[in-house]
Amino acid sequence: MSTLGAPPALDGWAPVYSGKVRDLYVPATDGAASLDDTEYVLVVASDRVSAFDQVLEPGIPGKGALLTQLSLWWFDQLETVPNHLVDPTRATVSLPGAVRDRAMLVKPLxxxxxxxxxxxxxxxxxxxxxxxxxxxxxxxxxxxxxxxxxxxxxxxxxxxxxxxxxxxxxxxxxxxxxxxxxxxxxxxxxxxxxxxxxxxxxxxxxxxxxxxxxxxxxxxxxxxxxxxxxxxxxxxxxxxxxxxxxxxxxxxxxxxxxIVRNWLSTNWDGTGTPPELPADVVEQTALRYRELIERLTA
Structure with missing residues (x-):
């Protein structure tokens, strides 16, 4: 487990890792205790945002879902390149409803x-x-x-x-x-x-x-x-x-x-706890994420 704290609880899934922006889970029902002894891994993208090795507050609303959508789209475009995705409809586990829009079911590598x-x-x-x-x-x-x-x-x-x-x-x-x-x-x-x-x-x-x-x-x-x-x-x-x-x-x-990096470099000297991101920076960043997906996938 990382030092960032435990990931949110999910029914049927055991947390094994929490990074700056993503959380990893293994099925709680198969006795797996780590990524080394599991058939499936649940990768959940959070709305957390990091810059200069710091997790910042607040997160970017919808970021986890947007980036998951973009990854899945690119995996599909690159279908001839072997990837770690598992088809949820053919698995013995299912995606938790609470995180379905920002989660990928994958095999461990x-x-x-x-x-x-x-x-x-x-x-x-x-x-x-x-x-x-x-x-x-x-x-x-x-x-x-x-x-x-x-x-x-x-x-x-x-x-x-x-x-x-x-x-x-x-x-x-x-x-x-x-x-x-x-x-x-x-x-x-x-x-x-x-x-x-x-x-x-x-x-x-x-x-x-x-x-x-x-x-x-x-x-x-x-x-x-x-x-x-x-x-x-x-x-x-x-x-x-x-x-x-x-x-x-x-x-x-x-x-x-x-946008986040630019604001932070201007408003933080790199010591202590970073300041909270202002609402307009959060909103502009969310718009940039969304615009890219719309441009690529339209």
Whole structure:
């Protein structure tokens, strides 16, 4: 169990983990006590919002349902990529009604300790590093790029998954090989780049730019097949831009919680308890989440 407190009680389900924004449960009826000895896992997305490694108050109303809807939509678009979803109609358990709109029933995977990050544009921490060294996560890039520029080709910049409360650590591909072996490291890289390119094409056809994202993969416990897990291509794991706004020169308006980050960086010095988010920031953030889903899935 995390230090964030116990997840809300759900009839028939036992909580096993509470993260910054999601809670995990296993069936209470099959005797499972952890993710290691269960056939099913219930992933419940909360309305909690985090920034700078802090869970903030209040949450974003409807956020959990919106991000779950978006993950499920993307899993469907990427139907040829093995994923961890379980069809509830074929399972021996059912989704609790109280969280049905923000829950996914999945099979447990042996997760790889690697965040599979793909960047298609020069932005964020990548821009900061590029200005200093001409690289992003150690990957050399051409000279003369500006903030927000599209990269010649998407780049794979893996990170080591940190323990709860710590920062993920950017790592080299060679370090990934040390962690998971050469064959798996190459497969994770190639699959991540392939999924990113496919998702980018889907988004661009709808007037949306996928600037960067992160994937998480695990091994199927029965077959060993590399399987896409966790959330996928949501506003919390990805940076999306409006293509028309981007073309006008504004490379900062993303469909995510950047509004929260901007407000917090202006109104909090990073010490003590973060201040409560004002109502207008909460409302604007919810609208951005909702607008992205409407743009992509319409």
């Amino acid at each position: 042996d997760m790889f300790p690697v965040e599979c990050v793909v960047r298609g544009y020069l932005v964020g921490s990548g821009w900061v590093e590029y200005q200093a060294h001409g690289t992003v996560c150690g990957v050399p890039l051409p000279e003369g790029l500006a903030s927000g520029d599209r990269l010649p080709e998407p780049i794979y910049t893996p990170a080591f998954k940190a323990q709860l409360g710590d920062h993920d650590e950017n790592i080299s591909f060679e370090r990934t090989v040390e962690l998971v072996g050469a064959e798996t490291a190459e497969a994770l890289r190639d699959l991540s780049l392939d999924v990113f390119r496919r998702a980018s094409a889907v988004a661009e056809a709808r007037g949306v730019i996928l600037a960067d994202t992160k994937f998480e993969f695990g091994a199927d416990r029965d077959t060993g097949e590399i399987t896409l897990g966790d959330e996928v291509l949501t506003s919390d794991s990805s940076r999306y831009w409006d293509a028309e706004v981007y073309a006008s020169g504004d490379r900062t308006a993303s469909f995510d919680k950047q």
